[in-house]
Amino acid sequence: MATDRLPTTLMEAIRYFSDEDVCVQFVASLRWADGPICPRCEGTEHYYLASRRVWKCKDKRCHKQFSVKVGTIFEDSPIKLDKWLCAIWLIANSKNGISSYELGRANGITQKSAWFVLHRIRLAMQTGSFEKFDGEVEVDETFIGGKARNMHADVRKRKIVSGRGGNDKTAVMGARTRDGKVTAAVIGKRTSANVNAFVRDTVEEGATLYTDAYGGYRALGADYEHETIDHAETYVQGQVHTNGIESFWSLLKRGLHGTYISVEPFHLFRYIDERVFTYNNREADDLARFSTVVEAVAGRRLTWQQVTGKG
Numbered sequence: 001m002a003t004d005r006l007p008t009t010l011m012e013a014i015r016y017f018s019d020e021d022v023c024v025q026f027v028a029s030l031r032w033a034d035g036p037i038c039p040r041c042e043g044t045e046h047y048y049l050a051s052r053r054v055w056k057c058k059d060k061r062c063h064k065q066f067s068v069k070v071g072t073i074f075e076d077s078p079i080k081l082d083k084w085l086c087a088i089w090l091i092a093n094s095k096n097g098i099s100s101y102e103l104g105r106a107n108g109i110t111q112k113s114a115w116f117v118l119h120r121i122r123l124a125m126q127t128g129s130f131e132k133f134d135g136e137v138e139v140d141e142t143f144i145g146g147k148a149r150n151m152h153a154d155v156r157k158r159k160i161v162s163g164r165g166g167n168d169k170t171a172v173m174g175a176r177t178r179d180g181k182v183t184a185a186v187i188g189k190r191t192s193a194n195v196n197a198f199v200r201d202t203v204e205e206g207a208t209l210y211t212d213a214y215g216g217y218r219a220l221g222a223d224y225e226h227e228t229i230d231h232a233e234t235y236v237q238g239q240v241h242t243n244g245i246e247s248f249w250s251l252l253k254r255g256l257h258g259t260y261i262s263v264e265p266f267h268l269f270r271y272i273d274e275r276v277f278t279y280n281n282r283e284a285d286d287l288a289r290f291s292t293v294v295e296a297v298a299g300r301r302l303t304w305q306q307v308t309g310k311g
């Protein structure tokens, strides 16, 4: 079965993963490139119990039985792998995201289950190891959410006209290299300290920053080359612009406003992780993007309590 041609479209993926054994083999081959590893003793000798789709460790002191789901985002989930894999296919290959309502209907699971599935998949989409950006780097802030959407039009106008970044909005920072890699994070409030911490975490010292005219960057001092663009006057001065990161913001906002409607600030970083993933993998094909997420399912767990912040 592993020699069958791998799926390249959603239709093919649904057909291909309709066989539970194929799902198990596929996930196993991506998470354990050199064969299954016992989660208890890290032994590599085992039997496969085909009827129960579990491995049994051969180590005499261990004898642990383990499934392909153990230690992954799939652990403890009653949802079968065929539905998980189709959900990953959908979310990894969607430019604007997929709401839990859409996924629930498409997959035949409840909206609540779909919401949890999506958040766990976003965890697998999170960038694992991150290498700081170097060279010419666009850095920018944007503001998401707030209660403006529920306000009366007059009030909303007043609030929005009063400038970028009202107090009820969450500040998000992003950086983009000139070859098109993006990183972004929620910083809470736009303060000089938060902005500088983001830059130091994501950009190598000595790199050239292109930013807007926000004064908070000045505290970075001589550690970076720094060019600013004053949006009150112009948007581009030769190389000096932030158009790349701004196009990422419009993508993020399109997803947040169109697909997800309202996102609580607590969950915002997960939607950002999702958009960063699809953006940074935009040149890959659907199968490659899907496989990148499946490869990252191991070593990541997310419980209902963690995802909801309850308990």
Ligand SMILES: [Zn+2]
Pocket: 038, 039, 040, 041, 042, 043, 057, 058, 059, 062, 063, 064
């Ligand atoms: Zn073992």
